[in-house]
Amino acid sequence: MAYVPLNIDLTNKQIKVIGGGKIAERRVKALLDSDATIHVISPDLTGNLYQLYLDEKIIWYKKSFESKDLDNDELIISATNQEEVNDVIKKSAPIHSLINMVGDAQGGNVIFPGTLKRGKLQISVTSTGASPKLVSNILNDLDKQYPIDYAEYVDFLYECRIIIKSLDLEKAKKNQLLESILSDQYFDEDEQEKLTNWLKRQPKKRAREE
Known part of the structure; x- marks a missing residue:
């Protein structure tokens, strides 16, 4: 699959996150500043995700995922470790939706890159799923090259x-x-x-x- 790097404005878009664990938490945190409406579907949430729910930063559906849960979502994030659920998500997703399959980069059509932010400057790095450790090492190098100030x-x-x-x-x-x-x-x-x-x-x- 050929990926094209883009920066996307998600203001007022609907995002569906399936899963409530640590991986889902990382994805949600990466999207909090996007001004999108974030829906999380999971029987349980991490403590941090639950606090975001209490703070009305996200919408939580306390339930297991069903195919009917996907409708007009612009971005769908599968953050579960259940292969059967991932298969249902891919088959049920609207044709227009962007899909990020956590743990299976090639399974979706969106990859979340590792990103270094310095105000208006954003430097994103991805290995297209080949080596997350390599991405981490490169970001560490960039962090030294471009300090906080x-x-x-x-x-x-x-x-x-x-x-x-x-x-x-x-x-x-x-x-x-x-x-x-x-x-x-x-x-x-x-x-x-x-x-x-x-x-x-x-x-x-x-x-x-x-």
């Missing part, structure tokens, strides 16, 4: 990009500025402040007259 540098780049796009400059000059802010010089907060203040003083594009 790297998020602030990314925020600086974002602010500068917004300002530069608004300036009354030729496209080539804008591209030159966007390239220059990637210099190691701007890891320094004082240098960041100097540049953003300078950019804010530059002439802006005039709005077109109707």
Whole structure:
């Protein structure tokens, strides 16, 4: 199966998670910030999932999975270790649904990559199920290369990009500025402040007259 890496906006989408154990918990935590509606089907929940239910972060159906439980779900996550349940999920899923089969990457059409987040920066790594340990090792290396405070540098780049796009400059000059802010010089907060203040003083594009 050929996988294409994508970032998907799941706002207001319906997600169905079958299973209430540690694996289901990891998937739910990865989706909490997506603004999707998360439904969990399981007779039991981990303590953390139960707390999310109490906090109304997820919707819990305290029951065993049945094929009729799948309807208009945009994303279905099979987080059980029961092969027969996994088979029913695959056969019952709506044709439009994305499916993640935990423990059997090739069984579905969605893989959850390992992800390093630094503010607006996200770096995702997957071995397409070949070696989760390799993914873990790579993420550990990335964690050292991009420390927590790297998020602030990314925020600086974002602010500068917004300002530069608004300036009354030729496209080539804008591209030159966007390239220059990637210099190691701007890891320094004082240098960041100097540049953003300078950019804010530059002439802006005039709005077109109707």
